[in-house]
Amino acid sequence: MLAYAPAVLFFVLCGIGVLRDRRRFSNAVLLGIAVSFLSLALLAELRHAPTLVAGSAALAIVLLPALGTVALVWFLLANGVTMIRKEGVRPANLLSLLAGLGIVAVLGLLVLAVATGSHRLGILAVTSVLVVGYVSFLFVCFVGYAFLYGRHRPRRDVDFVVVLGSGLIGGERVPPLLASRLHRGREVYEEQAARGNPPVLITSGGQGPDEKLPESHAMADYLLERGFPAEHVAREDRSRTTEENLLFSKAIMEGAKPDYRCVVVTNNFHAFRAALTARRTGVNGHVFGSPTAAYYWPSATIREFAAVFLSHKLVNFGICGFLALCGILASL
Incomplete structure (x- = not known):
């Protein structure tokens, strides 16, 4: 049984890390080490x-x-x-x-x-x-x-749903990648609204040099055209990066409710890195991913890992x- 002790130790350390904050890359490393030690222990059992x-x-x-x-x-x-x-x-x-x-x-x-x-x-x-x-x-x-x-899916009520921008087609139209985020954000909103406590949905994204309007405005218009209630939409239109998305959205949320809770929505390949950024910027909430085209996922995941590595x-x-x-x- 001693052969399994290192695996148990690192599983416990990983569990403690997750309980403290699941948005830590150290949790991923501890889990990887635990699985590695477990594999070695199981291989050692082959001699019997x-x-x-x-x-x-x-x-x-x-x-x-x-x-x-x-x-x-x-x-x-x-x-x-x-x-x-x-x-x-x-x-x-x-x-x-x-x-x-x-x-x-x-x-x-x-x-x-x-x-x-x-x-x-x-x-x-x-x-x-x-x-x-x-x-x-x-x-x-x-x-x-x-x-x-x-x-991990949001189970507790939240005050805000923050949808991160990702660029526009032709400088003004919402592309499929961003539409996927908006549909997921609306899904989270509707699940909570059905429980009687609809959150505010914040569309987050500024205007790029090749865009005719801020991403957040195009995102909000996309939702409103599809029947989303205007009184539950807020726009964060200054950000240019994920970190700014979160920092500027955080300022809006803290201004409205200092003890807020939120869910941040992005694509699934970007969710974990966005969660790491959310932790670093002090955003009180977890990140929820939306579907991505299968062919796009491998390169996007490699890019996300490279960013975390660097x-x-x-x-x-x-x-x-x-x-x-x-x-x-x-x-x-």
């Missing part, structure tokens, strides 16, 4: 298993990662092509394609190092694997915890540097 069971498990341990890597590379490359075809060639649309090519490059480097027996290539390959392994671990933690966070760049780059040094020393 019958030979056939142990052999089958060992074969699965070897084959599944290999097949999973091939499937992942294929998926990322295919999704990258789809993104380019549907959304055009822009840096943000190339992320899944670049991730797939990056995995291919690391695997190719490993094969080349083994085939040639080159010491320098061996150092580079080991270093690359360690750094990529660390980043991949954080990415899995991010995706796994973001999925769990997204299962927001802790001192720690992450420090660890990557340390792992690179370990890889060099191990290859000497």
Whole structure:
């Protein structure tokens, strides 16, 4: 049973973190460590298993990662092509394609190092694997915890529903991505209104340089044209970033009710990072995600992870540097 002690410890630490505030990236890392220790403990139990069971498990341990890597590379490359075809060639649309090519490059480097027996290539390959392994671990933690966070639905009454803007088509029309957020925000509003306590829905978004009007005004007009009650709509029309969305909306909410509670609505791929930002800016509420087109989700999720990774760049780059040094020393 001692083999399970580290897993239990980190599950408990993760649980404490969630009870304190579920909007913490440290919760994701603690959960990832707990699952890793649990997996190691279960693998250790194989030595007590019958030979056939142990052999089958060992074969699965070897084959599944290999097949999973091939499937992942294929998926990322295919999704990258789809993104380019549907959304055009822009840096943000190339992320899944670049991730797939990056995995291919690391695997190719490993094969080349083994085939040639080159010491320098061996150092580079080991270093690359360690750094990529660390980043991949954080990415899995991010995706796994973001999925769990997204299962959380608002159950208590709130005073405000804040819908974050995301840009307009032609500088004035609400695109499908933003419409999805507005429909989700309206859903939250109607669920609470049915209980007799309708909240105020705040549309949040300023006017970009290529837009004819503030996003919040186009969002509010979209709702009003579809029968949403005007007296329950407020506009925050100064923000240009997610952080400003939340800060300026927070000022509106605190001005109306200092002890407010709210729900922030964005797309599901953006929900966890928005929750981290909401915590940092002191917004009293959780984030609720709306559906996103399946083809759009992988690149968008990679972009969100990259933003979170870079927001802790001192720690992450420090660890990557340390792992690179370990890889060099191990290859000497």
